[in-house]
Amino acid sequence: MKTCEGYLYKRDGTFQQGLVCTGAILPPTNISPSSSEIFDVIVLGAGFAGLTACRDLTLSGYKVLLLDARDRVGGRTYTANVDGHLYEMGGTWVHWQQPHVYREMSRYGFTKMVDSINSDTGCNYSTVTVNGETTHLNKDDEFNAVTKSVEEFCNVDGESGRLIMPFPHDPHFNPEVAEYEKLSAAERMEQVRSKLNDLQIVVLEAAISASSGNSLENTSFFEILRWWALCNYSITGLSDFTERYKIAAGQSEFARAFFDEALATGNLSYSFGTHIRSVKDYGNMVALFSRSGEHFSGKRAVCTVPLNILHELKFEPNLPQKKTSASHQGHMNFCSKYHIEVQGANMRSWTAIAPPESRFISVLSDGLNPAGNTQLVGFAHESPVQGQEEGRDVLATAKKIHEMDIKKVVRILYLYTYCSFTYEATSYQVWHNWVADPFSRGTWAMFPPNFSFKYLEALRQRHGNVLFASGDWALGWRGFIDGAVEEGTRVAKEIAVELSHPHPVAPSSQTKAYIKPLL
Numbered sequence: 001m002k003t004c005e006g007y008l009y010k011r012d013g014t015f016q017q018g019l020v021c022t023g024a025i026l027p028p029t030n031i032s033p034s035s036s037e038i039f040d041v042i043v044l045g046a047g048f049a050g051l052t053a054c055r056d057l058t059l060s061g062y063k064v065l066l067l068d069a070r071d072r073v074g075g076r077t078y079t080a081n082v083d084g085h086l087y088e089m090g091g092t093w094v095h096w097q098q099p100h101v102y103r104e105m106s107r108y109g110f111t112k113m114v115d116s117i118n119s120d121t122g123c124n125y126s127t128v129t130v131n132g133e134t135t136h137l138n139k140d141d142e143f144n145a146v147t148k149s150v151e152e153f154c155n156v157d158g159e160s161g162r163l164i165m166p167f168p169h170d171p172h173f174n175p176e177v178a179e180y181e182k183l184s185a186a187e188r189m190e191q192v193r194s195k196l197n198d199l200q201i202v203v204l205e206a207a208i209s210a211s212s213g214n215s216l217e218n219t220s221f222f223e224i225l226r227w228w229a230l231c232n233y234s235i236t237g238l239s240d241f242t243e244r245y246k247i248a249a250g251q252s253e254f255a256r257a258f259f260d261e262a263l264a265t266g267n268l269s270y271s272f273g274t275h276i277r278s279v280k281d282y283g284n285m286v287a288l289f290s291r292s293g294e295h296f297s298g299k300r301a302v303c304t305v306p307l308n309i310l311h312e313l314k315f316e317p318n319l320p321q322k323k324t325s326a327s328h329q330g331h332m333n334f335c336s337k338y339h340i341e342v343q344g345a346n347m348r349s350w351t352a353i354a355p356p357e358s359r360f361i362s363v364l365s366d367g368l369n370p371a372g373n374t375q376l377v378g379f380a381h382e383s384p385v386q387g388q389e390e391g392r393d394v395l396a397t398a399k400k401i402h403e404m405d406i407k408k409v410v411r412i413l414y415l416y417t418y419c420s421f422t423y424e425a426t427s428y429q430v431w432h433n434w435v436a437d438p439f440s441r442g443t444w445a446m447f448p449p450n451f452s453f454k455y456l457e458a459l460r461q462r463h464g465n466v467l468f469a470s471g472d473w474a475l476g477w478r479g480f481i482d483g484a485v486e487e488g489t490r491v492a493k494e495i496a497v498e499l500s501h502p503h504p505v506a507p508s509s510q511t512k513a514y515i516k517p518l519l
Helices: 048-059 099-108 139-154 175-181 185-195 198-212 221-230 235-243 251-264 307-312 321-329 388-404 452-460 481-500
Strands: 002-010 015-020 038-044 064-068 079-082 085-088 113-115 125-130 133-138 245-247 268-272 276-281 286-290 295-303 314-316 336-342 351-353 360-368 374-380 409-414 428-431 466-468
Touching: 015 079, 038 048, 038 286, 038 481, 048 064, 048 251, 048 481, 064 251, 064 295, 079 251, 099 251, 099 481, 125 139, 125 198, 133 139, 139 185, 139 198, 139 221, 139 235, 175 221, 175 452, 185 198, 185 221, 198 221, 198 351, 198 360, 221 235, 245 251, 251 268, 276 295, 295 481, 307 321, 321 452, 336 360, 466 481
Parallel strands: 038 064, 038 295, 064 268, 125 351, 276 314, 295 466
Antiparallel strands: 002 015, 002 428, 079 085, 113 245, 125 133, 276 286, 286 295, 336 374, 336 409, 351 360, 360 374
């Protein structure tokens, strides 16, 4: 099966739209065009938050309608099969200390994982550029530099952040942490700069930028502190929990497990390729209207639309000002992520911090493909171009990497703007630009300074009969698949309890004006 998303660009200059992906759903709908069924719940979005809500509610016996503008499940996560190798186009890494996602992996038998890092095979060194000079570090020296810099950066309380943020899944628990939420990572860097040498500063800046997908000036120090706390306040945890382990079968197979279980209950209706433009709450019912003129009715609705495009969806009554303001400002992660295929296994243990003139921030191992070649992942700043120029830009970037260290680049697979090509002569390219994607406009959520305490609670609040669930505003692993599952579980439970004990939802002052019979 293929999703219509992503493009294949062949050497002869022709384009082919769509990538092989088991997350694609055929037929695209199982509801009749003339259906006027009023569902218990309408779920907008088939990412992991929406899929979790659908699964939980259908198992509880409720009639659920799932709508998505895409032709597949998974949202900002899907797996493409290119030449028999699985490439994660979006969200990738999981860990048993991500509690919500690992519970689901256990439920569906997806606990077989791939360890993408091997620090003992091959060259076993790191390439770092400091003050224009490129050098090789052994793994111990690299680890010591990263450890010193990140620990110094996060140690705001003399206990590596444990006192200021003792409960990572309740990040606002300690009101004293609010002062750090106003700080940018750049401002925090200035506070610790005198304690670090040039090498430590370079590796710290790379670690922060690769995590946040933006500059240190636009990155909230609080967000980095949250990741640090979630990863057991340790460098080893930060690496292992966020960039090491992948589901062997691929994220699309994992997403299908949620969808297939919900479908098997007989309580799930769905319609993919359905772009919703507006949501209207009548007080006793919710109606969703598509751009093609369809409308769907339900007692409750779950909106899982990502933060950066939430304001593009029209609501009646209007959303509270804080929700719309949060979406207009949005999260600030516009990272690019490359997959680089290198001939042989020697580079599997290689890592790199790229020079400032390169668009790359850092490169690390991502295991071997079936041909026995190394897969590297490179994180980079947002692509300045799109379309065919995107592939040419990646080619130029590859040459810069080659000049750094890679001698036998086979091809590069650019994920968050995703491309593939042979190094000497382009054979084909495939890509998906999440920043330009109209259904995401960004990658994993990272908040800017002075955002979380101002907007997080408002983003999580319901609006009449509409509840909001997204990994973008999860309490724990925000921006991760785990956070999306956390959110889907939360709203599904709230709705299930509510519908099993019917009682009117107290309308807001805005809602009262719209309590009228459904069209």
